Amino acid sequence: MSIACCIPVVECVYCLACVRWAWRRCIYTAGYESENWGLATSEEFDPVPRLCRIILANYEDDLHNPIWEPPGGYGLDPDWMMVKKNHEHTGGRSSPYLIYIDHKNADVVLAIRGLNLAIESDYAVLLDNKLGQTKFCGGYVHNGLLKAAQWVFDTECGVLRELIEKNPNYRLTFAGHSLGAGIVALMTIYALQNRGRLGNIERKRIRCFAVAPPRCMSLNLAVRYADVINSVVLQDDFLPRTTMALEDVFKSLICFPCLLCIMCLKDTCTLEEKVLKDPRRLYAPGRLYHIVERRPLRIGRFPPIVRTAVPVDGRFEHMVLSCNATADHAIIWIERESQRAFDLMLANDRMMEIPGEQRMERKESLAREHSEEYEAALQRAVALDIPHAQASYGTFLDAEEGETSGGSSSGTAAAAAATSSSWSFGKMRERLDSFVDRMFDVDEFGHMVFKKSVP
Structure with a gap:
């Protein structure tokens, strides 16, 4: 009898715990993660809008007659396109990519596009991973993304070396979005280990911009390579915060909201010490640039600001329950908001009249x-x-x-x-x-x- 009397009490406690969790989840916004970070400057954020447009150029069949160009155009010279490969050329080993030599900005760019929902080979690359499957350079990485990164680098290192030798003052930049962001992040590490194949290019001339990246490397690698790898995240983007195996995400797209709630509950109940001590747990790579454009309990978008840091703990650890969690992952929105943010930075610089x-x-x-x-x-x-x-x-x-x-x-x-x-x-x-x-x-x-x- 006494046991039966305790059941309502247990139910009440359970309900209160659920209400508390739901309240914490609903008021949690992406701005909390970066509220103590410093503001990015126009000098360091300058390449981001331009590289987003180069990534978008992967979606065009003919750059001389573009169909999907963003407002203001791509700003690219089609004659400077050195290599452009689609799914047929890659044989499903990687997303389509291009190599563009930007003479205006003294840059050799290898840009990889994101996941194509209609191509099974892209899923195969993303789902080729298990917890702790691949150890690389003293840490753990995503197995499928690493194999794709190695294949692209091995295929194009000859072209990259030739362009670098012809332009000794140019930088080598790897850029990608979504699936491509994970590939270029691991390709940067692989390239640093094989700089001899690129003509012994200096480390300071290699950099990477991963736009809306998946969690592809363990925390020690994410921090150790923060000097060359930069990640760009727009507000509530779900992918850099996805702590579960990526396989579970794409196998559960039918009930994606339910999956988000379950994983939010799991993240809330997991001790931070346990999370940080797990060597197999993957994270968004490198230095983080967080574009914030919405505020709690406000309607509409505000002038975007960009915060940056190299965080260790609190590194995009929690999913955000937001109607924009998937929309903020789109490369089109990221390009627009990053350009808006950069224009505001330039306007502030002009107001300050810096000599x-x-x-x-x-x-x-x-x-x-x-x-x-x-x-x-x-x-x-x-x-x-x-x-x-x-x-x-x-x-x-x-x-x-x-x-x-x-x-x-x-x-x-x-x-x-x-x-x-x-x-x-x-x-x-x-x-x-x-x-x-x-x-x-x-x-x-x-x-x-x-x-x-x-x-």
Whole structure:
């Protein structure tokens, strides 16, 4: 009898817990994640709208007679298109891509389009993954995306090397959207491990912009390569926040809202310490640029702002219950809002009337701030005892040698800090040596290990 009397109490507690969870989920908005991040500048965000238009050019059969061009056009010269391949050329190994040499901006661009809902081979690439299936460069990555990235790079590295050698002052940029974003993010790491095949191009000349990327690499890799990989996310986009296996998402499209609710409940009830300690959990790659254009309990879109950071904990961990969760994933909307955000940045710069000399000083200051933020993210990863994060510090100063040799990438962390024009290498080395001495000991086998108690 006493047990039966307790049943209504249990039901009430359960209902209250569900109401509390639903309330927390409904008031949770994407702006909370980046509210403490710094604002991006026009100099660092400048390539994003342009690269979005290059990615969109993949959808055109003939750039001389475009059909789907965005407002203002693509801004591309069809004669500068070096390579353009569709699904027939890739044989289902990758999404369609193109190679474009941008003489106006001194850039060699390899751009890959996103998932085509009507092509089964794109699904095959995305669904080719299991938890902890593929270990790469000291971390875990998405298996299907890695194979696609390796295939594209192996196929086109000869063309890229030729273009780089003919234009020694140009940068090499990998750009992609959605499925293509995951491919280019892993291709960047693969290219850094095989820079010899690109004519030993300097690390600072390689960069990646992953637009609306899937979670494709473990946290230690996402932080370690934040100096060369940049992710762009529009407001509530669901894909960078999808913590479950991507296979479950696309197998459950029929009941996608139900799946979102279930995974939101799972994320809410999972301890953050457990999440960060899972080495197989995948994350959105690199430095994050979050375009925010809507506010809680407001109607309509507001002038977009762009916040940026290299977060470790709180890295797009929660799904957002929003009617825009899928619409914000569209490359067309991302291109429009990123262009609006960039135009606002330029307008603010003109209002401030920054002279050319001060603009150069601001670029140097920006490079220094990014280096400091990147170093702080690496320190935070070590402090949280994230798996494999210590290995990146063990060979911190040997990143260039590790990449050139094509060996393990455990030494690829923080090479961008050494490229800052404001810091000398000697000063950088002194600071890093001091940090390593405080954080690590040498065991009996001569290996660096994380100190149990850090002063």
